[in-house]
Amino acid sequence: xxxxxxxxxxxxxxxxxxxxxxxxxxxxxxxxxxxxxxxxxxxxxxxxxxxxxxxxxxxxxxxxxxxxxxxxxxxxxxxxxxxxxxxxxxxxxxxxxxxxxxxxxxxxxxxxxxxxxxxxxxxxxxxxxxxxxxxxxxxxxxxxxxxxxxxxxxxxxxxxxxxxxxxxxxxxxxxxxxxxxxxxxxxxxxxxxxxxxxxxxxxxxxxxxxxxxxxxxxxxxxxxxxxxxxxxxxxxxxxxxxxxxxxxxxxxxxxxxxxx
Amino acid sequence: xxxxxxxxxxxxxxxxxxxxxxxxxxxxxxxxxxxxxxxxxxxxxxxxxxxxxxxxxxxxxxxxxxxxxxxxxxxxxxxx
Numbered sequence: 001x002x003x004x005x006x007x008x009x010x011x012x013x014x015x016x017x018x019x020x021x022x023x024x025x026x027x028x029x030x031x032x033x034x035x036x037x038x039x040x041x042x043x044x045x046x047x048x049x050x051x052x053x054x055x056x057x058x059x060x061x062x063x064x065x066x067x068x069x070x071x072x073x074x075x076x077x078x079x080x081x082x083x084x085x086x087x088x089x090x091x092x093x094x095x096x097x098x099x100x101x102x103x104x105x106x107x108x109x110x111x112x113x114x115x116x117x118x119x120x121x122x123x124x125x126x127x128x129x130x131x132x133x134x135x136x137x138x139x140x141x142x143x144x145x146x147x148x149x150x151x152x153x154x155x156x157x158x159x160x161x162x163x164x165x166x167x168x169x170x171x172x173x174x175x176x177x178x179x180x181x182x183x184x185x186x187x188x189x190x191x192x193x194x195x196x197x198x199x200x201x202x203x204x205x206x207x208x209x210x211x212x213x214x215x216x217x218x219x220x221x222x223x224x225x226x227x228x229x230x231x232x233x234x235x236x237x238x239x240x241x242x243x244x245x246x247x248x249x250x251x252x253x254x255x256x257x258x259x260x
Numbered sequence: 261x262x263x264x265x266x267x268x269x270x271x272x273x274x275x276x277x278x279x280x281x282x283x284x285x286x287x288x289x290x291x292x293x294x295x296x297x298x299x300x301x302x303x304x305x306x307x308x309x310x311x312x313x314x315x316x317x318x319x320x321x322x323x324x325x326x327x328x329x330x331x332x333x334x335x336x337x338x339x340x
Contacts, residue, residue: 118306194299243302
């Protein structure tokens with residue numbers, strides 16, 4: 001394949017205590033291509049050659065992720081969205097690194113020593129449904145009424161119970177999520193709440209923590225878990241690059257970077 | 261995944277009352293708000309970590325990853 005038919009795939013913008021310089025790493029990226037840096041003053045883009053056309057697919061996600069993981073211990077990493085490419089290195093420098101160097105430098109400084117942790121709260125399904133029904137006298141009464149009916153009757157009532165349970169569960173999710181965030185959000189101020197998906201998931205939050213905060217965060221989680229068990233479980237994943245706080249978009253041609 | 265599955269019916273009505281009802285109104289889940297996109301990218305990263313540390317199985321991973329990639333596609337199609 002000729003060089004011109006390849007794009008420059010961008011994994012991350014990095015910075016260190018000192019300028020990174022031009023490094024050909026031993027890391028293998030997309031399609032096993034060699035990962036290298038494109039430095040510009042205090043920052044550097046981490047790139048490899050990649051096909052012009054590639055959609056965000058499993059192989060891309062995996063390669064992208066492995067590259068970021070290997071960078072994380074060594075540098076401050078500003079993650080770039082999966083699938084970001086520029087036409088070539090010159091394009092990357094001229095359209096992204098040079099015009100945005102000051103901004104990226106500031107972001108690197110702000111993220112130094114920090115990592116993102118994802119927190120998910122989820123219900124034990126069988127427990128929460130039972131509790132929702134038991135806590136709601138209207139639903140309980142309707143359920144008891146349906147129980148008296150022969151199976152071929154009461155279809156409408158059943159639909160109604162279903163809807164009522166669903167809406168009661170929605171309200172309960174909000175309350176529980178708020179309860180958790182009232183504690184954690186007050187102490188760990190850099191956080192973001194994302195949409196929760198599915199019936200079991202009641203909270204999807206991300207925290208940007210300093211290295212020193214991690215132990216304290218864990219301690220708070222343990223306390224909360226104890227209080228919320230057994231109906232609610234918490235799951236914390238990290239450390240990872242600050243995707244929810246600085247996710248950079250880089251586009252070919254009209255390349256631009258936009259934080260947040 | 262969905263609210264109104266067998267388990268739900270079991271809890272509400274007891275085992276003898278098997279019945280099918282209430283349309284799949286939860287399909288709405290596929291709607292993606294633009295603001296969620298960063299979260300989806302982060303979620304992809306999280307999933308891989310969870311797989312690596314054995315919190316989820318390969319199958320669970322593939323299923324979840326698939327649904328996130330689909331949502332990202334929804335976002336991408338709206339942007340173009």
